[in-house]
Amino acid sequence: MTSPAQNDAAAAPREKRGHVSKPGLSLLAQGEPMVWLTGGSLALCLLMIFGLLSLVIYNGMRTFWPGRLYQVETVDGAIYLGEAAGVERFELTEQLINSFPSELKKAREKALEKFEAAGSVPVEVERRQYRTGNFDIISNFDREGTHYHTVNEFELVQPEAELPEWAMVIERLSWGRFYGMPVEFKLDHLRPISADEEQLNDIVLLIQSNMYRISDADQSAQLKEALAPVEAELAKTRAANIDAFIAENKSLEGELRAKLKSGEEKPLADVKSAEENVVSVVQASVGPEQAWDKYNEFHDEVISRSHRRKEIEEFEVGEVNSEEENARLSLRDEEINHPGVFVVELANELARLQGQVATLDEIGEKNQATLKQIEKRSGADSPLAKFSQEIVKGLATDLADQQSQPKKRIAEIKELIAGMPPSTQGAVDNFLKIREESTQRTVALQQKINQLNEENARYVLHMQTAQKIDKDIPLSEIVLAFPANRLSLAGQLGVYMSRWGEFLMDDPREANSEGGVFPAIWGTVAMTMIMSVIVVPFGVLAALYLREFAKPGPIVSAIRISINNLAGVPSIVFGVFGFAFLIGNVGRFIDGGPRNADLPVMSSNRWYLLLMVLAATACGAFMMSMYAVSNRRQLTGGRNLWLGKFALLLWIVATGAFVTALATTPEFNGFFTSHLPNPVFGKGCLAWASITLALLTLPVVIVATEEALAAVPNSLREGSYGCGASKWQTIWRIVLPHALPGIMTGMILAMARGAGEVAPLMLVGVLKLAPELPIDFSPPFLHFDRSFMHLGFHIYDLGFQSQNSEAAKPMVYTTTLLLIAVIAMLNLSAIWLRARLRRRFQPGQF
Numbered sequence: 001m002t003s004p005a006q007n008d009a010a011a012a013p014r015e016k017r018g019h020v021s022k023p024g025l026s027l028l029a030q031g032e033p034m035v036w037l038t039g040g041s042l043a044l045c046l047l048m049i050f051g052l053l054s055l056v057i058y059n060g061m062r063t064f065w066p067g068r069l070y071q072v073e074t075v076d077g078a079i080y081l082g083e084a085a086g087v088e089r090f091e092l093t094e095q096l097i098n099s100f101p102s103e104l105k106k107a108r109e110k111a112l113e114k115f116e117a118a119g120s121v122p123v124e125v126e127r128r129q130y131r132t133g134n135f136d137i138i139s140n141f142d143r144e145g146t147h148y149h150t151v152n153e154f155e156l157v158q159p160e161a162e163l164p165e166w167a168m169v170i171e172r173l174s175w176g177r178f179y180g181m182p183v184e185f186k187l188d189h190l191r192p193i194s195a196d197e198e199q200l201n202d203i204v205l206l207i208q209s210n211m212y213r214i215s216d217a218d219q220s221a222q223l224k225e226a227l228a229p230v231e232a233e234l235a236k237t238r239a240a241n242i243d244a245f246i247a248e249n250k251s252l253e254g255e256l257r258a259k260l261k262s263g264e265e266k267p268l269a270d271v272k273s274a275e276e277n278v279v280s281v282v283q284a285s286v287g288p289e290q291a292w293d294k295y296n297e298f299h300d301e302v303i304s305r306s307h308r309r310k311e312i313e314e315f316e317v318g319e320v321n322s323e324e325e326n327a328r329l330s331l332r333d334e335e336i337n338h339p340g341v342f343v344v345e346l347a348n349e350l351a352r353l354q355g356q357v358a359t360l361d362e363i364g365e366k367n368q369a370t371l372k373q374i375e376k377r378s379g380a381d382s383p384l385a386k387f388s389q390e391i392v393k394g395l396a397t398d399l400a401d402q403q404s405q406p407k408k409r410i411a412e413i414k415e416l417i418a419g420m421p422p423s424t425q426g427a428v429d430n431f432l433k434i435r436e437e438s439t440q441r442t443v444a445l446q447q448k449i450n451q452l453n454e455e456n457a458r459y460v461l462h463m464q465t466a467q468k469i470d471k472d473i474p475l476s477e478i479v480l481a482f483p484a485n486r487l488s489l490a491g492q493l494g495v496y497m498s499r500w501g502e503f504l505m506d507d508p509r510e511a512n513s514e515g516g517v518f519p520a521i522w523g524t525v526a527m528t529m530i531m532s533v534i535v536v537p538f539g540v541l542a543a544l545y546l547r548e549f550a551k552p553g554p555i556v557s558a559i560r561i562s563i564n565n566l567a568g569v570p571s572i573v574f575g576v577f578g579f580a581f582l583i584g585n586v587g588r589f590i591d592g593g594p595r596n597a598d599l600p601v602m603s604s605n606r607w608y609l610l611l612m613v614l615a616a617t618a619c620g621a622f623m624m625s626m627y628a629v630s631n632r633r634q635l636t637g638g639r640n641l642w643l644g645k646f647a648l649l650l651w652i653v654a655t656g657a658f659v660t661a662l663a664t665t666p667e668f669n670g671f672f673t674s675h676l677p678n679p680v681f682g683k684g685c686l687a688w689a690s691i692t693l694a695l696l697t698l699p700v701v702i703v704a705t706e707e708a709l710a711a712v713p714n715s716l717r718e719g720s721y722g723c724g725a726s727k728w729q730t731i732w733r734i735v736l737p738h739a740l741p742g743i744m745t746g747m748i749l750a751m752a753r754g755a756g757e758v759a760p761l762m763l764v765g766v767l768k769l770a771p772e773l774p775i776d777f778s779p780p781f782l783h784f785d786r787s788f789m790h791l792g793f794h795i796y797d798l799g800f801q802s803q804n805s806e807a808a809k810p811m812v813y814t815t816t817l818l819l820i821a822v823i824a825m826l827n828l829s830a831i832w833l834r835a836r837l838r839r840r841f842q843p844g845q846f
Contacts, residue, residue, distance in 0.1 A: 089126050137465060137471060259279055343420065517818065564699065572763075578760060582691060596682070618654040700749045707742060737837075767787045
């Protein structure tokens, strides 16, 4: 019997009874410790994740913030100017003091004084690190050229560093950053050469450079006497032109200097035109403020011309080279199609010899034009004209001798080509035509590039380092410059945003430690998207068969175990597979057929016999499969099972025969034989990298898709069957739409896994520097055969392959932050699509 107290407890509400501990029931049995343990584990995991993200975000976001420039001087006379990079403390011991090099004598004495003042016991001191840059200058004076210098506090003359007002940071295209003070801005005004001066100069050069042809001393003296009036006229014309040029530029503002042909500069007022050959007038804006103002005035204009030059070099010159390469490949095709014909070398030699003859003809024409000018100026019967005629005649003879051998060889080559097939002759004519046009276009483009370079070379910023070393920096070499210690908060923000813009939109430079990562962003996104397009359909089909069609048994169980184990295989193994099979076999097979891939080649008779076996086996398997399906009701269970197994065996045999026939065909020599020995797909490229990572992430998609298919209620399937739908109609219209959110989950996981992989990519396509994007505006727009850059590999390259790890360390965090952001954006796009699908098929969400 129960007591009244026990009856009251039994009648109490359930929620109140739950709080009363039963006698003898342990705390562990109630489960509260497990609640705290699991909750604490979750909190710890979240703390680690947020800690890692906080570290990456903090270090990545502050990389581009402009710091102040500090100047310090040591007791040994060294002066350093740079950005503060770090501070650390260490113990100063007697052993450390004795290890100081002999050139740091004063620093050693000062350290010893500090050590003795502390009672000859280890004392803690501070060490400061500065990014001093100026690598091209320091490397000439410092045996250990470096971007950083470390200074101990006992080495300093003054304990506090100075902040020079006009100290500037200059980020250059090469040699890294420059730190110094602006002295002046120099703008060159080039002296134009008049037509008369140029003609007279050509006459004098022609005569002076060929006087050795006059062997007689008297005739040589007469020639010099006849040339003297021309030289005097040239000097007079040049002096008049220089006077006019100087008078035209005297009104310019700033300090004016004349630059002589020797490279010397002197005040413009001290120039005597009759004695000096002035090539330009230098307009110098002296003083830091004036130099900074002129820099801001002209820098955007110079950078615009630099971008135009880059466009010409990358696109227009690249287009010309592409057309010439296509013409060369057509010749290579002729060699392949006509065994025994070797025309590529002959055509190249013919084009080269014809170009050489044309160049010599141009020289002869120029000599004739100069002779006509001499006859026009001094008369056809003048001594100078007669001597010039003799010189030009000798030059013509020399040119004819130089052309004789090339012309003879040209005739021999043309005779050889005339005996070749008509298609080969047409290909040679087309190659020569394109080669001539490309040469003319290249010369014209090079002239444009030279003009842009000459114009940009006029603008120079003259700087001085903290060590009083002068340095002229052309504005075309400056990416960004700013007086660090004069920047306001708005100015610092402007520099910060400018650096981010360069990082996201420009190409890398300085061994990837500076500049942008635009090619790496494109490569990462393109590879991830192509990988997703490959892996999702195959993963969904595989999971669909395993879940909806395959009957449970040992084979299906083994396949599922293999898929789960495949997810744990190290990623580098997939990289080795991609390198050995995809590149070594498939890629080389595509390029040049089985012989190029080192595969055995069947004889034609055996290969055609294999084709017959393949056709018979495939037809038998197809007919048997169709008969078994169409007569399923008439056949008994045993006969139907026997036919199904036999059909499956035939399909396996047909598949093996097909692969063997494809790999050993004697009738296929590749799609890119003309490109060999330069491979197209027989090397690392975007295609093999995407396929390799698709194989790597395939288990993730299969497992997630199977779970999504299993989460679709069976009532939906049964309702579909009840309405008369077939199994495939049910899968296509009911199961797959409701499982799509779960399939998208698998794709998201695959994208996150594949986008961050680095090890396989190092073997199958990624490069340290690949300025050609895998996606551009030239057909076919998506270039699967190109290698590419990847943000993950970029991080590895910065951290372990950089020439200066200290300078690259901030960029490691910034690139890591960018990679996380790119993956997050790709995943958010997929999550948004998954959310839309969930709202549409709410009952079947996974």
